[in-house]
Amino acid sequence: MxxxxxxxxxxxxxxxxxxxxxxxxxxxxxxANVDNDAGGIYTYSVAGARYGYML
Known part of the structure; x- marks a missing residue:
């Protein structure tokens, strides 16, 4: 008990x-997630793949 x-x-x-x-x-x-539409997520992914941690 x-x-x-x-x-x-x-x-x-x-x-x-x-x-x-x-x-x-x-x-x-x-x-924080209000502006994460499909175009934004695509842009973030491409920028991350291209520049990585250099920014």
Whole structure:
């Protein structure tokens, strides 16, 4: 019984951490991907293949 209670508290702690992470990072992740359309992804891929880490 004690182990089950410990697992529940660990699960709640993990869920709370996940919710905090998503509430902080979620809007940034969405905003960062707003301009990633098909043409942009193609351009980024070609530029990365051509120049690599030289930029």
């Amino acid at each position: 004690k182990m089950l209670a410990m697992k529940r508290s660990q699960l709640r702690r993990w869920q709370a951490s996940l919710i905090i992470f998503l509430s902080v990072m979620g809007p940034g992740i969405i905003t």
